[in-house]
Amino acid sequence: DTAVSQTPKYLVTQMGNDKSIKCEQNLGHDTMYWYKQDSKKFLKIMFSYNNKELIINETVPNRFSPKSPDKAHLNLHINSLELGDSAVYFCASSQDLISGNTIYFGEGSWLTVV
Amino acid sequence: AQSVTQLGSHVSVSEGALVLLRCNYSSSVPPYLFWYVQYPNQGLQLLLKYTSAATLVKGINGFEAEFKKSETSFHLTKPSAHMSDAAEYFCAVSVDTGFQKLVFGTGTRLLVSP
Numbered sequence: 673d674t675a676v677s678q679t680p681k682y683l684v685t686q687m688g689n690d691k692s693i694k695c696e697q698n699l700g701h702d703t704m705y706w707y708k709q710d711s712k713k714f715l716k717i718m719f720s721y722n723n724k725e726l727i728i729n730e731t732v733p734n735r736f737s738p739k740s741p742d743k744a745h746l747n748l749h750i751n752s753l754e755l756g757d758s759a760v761y762f763c764a765s766s767q768d769l770i771s772g773n774t775i776y777f778g779e780g781s782w783l784t785v786v
Numbered sequence: 787a788q789s790v791t792q793l794g795s796h797v798s799v800s801e802g803a804l805v806l807l808r809c810n811y812s813s814s815v816p817p818y819l820f821w822y823v824q825y826p827n828q829g830l831q832l833l834l835k836y837t838s839a840a841t842l843v844k845g846i847n848g849f850e851a852e853f854k855k856s857e858t859s860f861h862l863t864k865p866s867a868h869m870s871d872a873a874e875y876f877c878a879v880s881v882d883t884g885f886q887k888l889v890f891g892t893g894t895r896l897l898v899s900p
Contacts, residue, residue: 715878770886
């Protein structure tokens with residue numbers, strides 16, 4: 673069973689559209705994250721949630737809106753997509769917020785905006 | 787602010803040769819350090835992590851890393867490269883913000899030739 677699963681894996685869409693990426697973890701973890709990997713492979717945190725509560729918002733444009741209906745799910749909705757949003761988006765989870773805990777990543781969602 | 791620097795965006799080795807991927811960190815407090823591997827079109831998988839229990843950390847797939855405070859380094863090594871080790875490798879530090887947050891290096895692409 674996949675520990676952190678996200679859908680869709682590939683997404684091609686036009687500028688201006690709205691899209692969502694869904695994420696679920698079956699590890700029983702309290703904390704979930706979204707990371708963005710750009711075309712140069714650079715990885716950066718976008719958001720973290722702990723027990724459905726927003727903890728970190730890394731100055732992401734408000735076109736990006738995460739939603740956590742329960743602690744096992746963290747979805748990412750993106751409004752008015754721009755070319756620069758093309759990237760790989762990784763969902764991840766960890767046992768809790770404590771520094772040093774292992775963060776487990778999903779397989780990634782490849783978003784291409786045309 | 788805590789950060790990591792990976793020297794060399796590409797490292798090429800022959801099958802059977804020693805693998806050495808370099809990572810230097812910057813941190814004013816004892817850091818938590820991680821190495822992740824990313825195979826093509828896949829997510830990130832934890833290779834190993836340093837959490838101050840032991841300076842020599844053994845990970846999966848025969849990799850290990852040594853924490854050297856005097857050199858602020860956490861280099862990743864493997865005695866004998868396999869073709870299957872070809873991938874992107876990321877060093878990361880857990881930033882001490884009170885909340886778990888990984889800051890990644892820019893990655894090193896390992897190329898293994900027969």
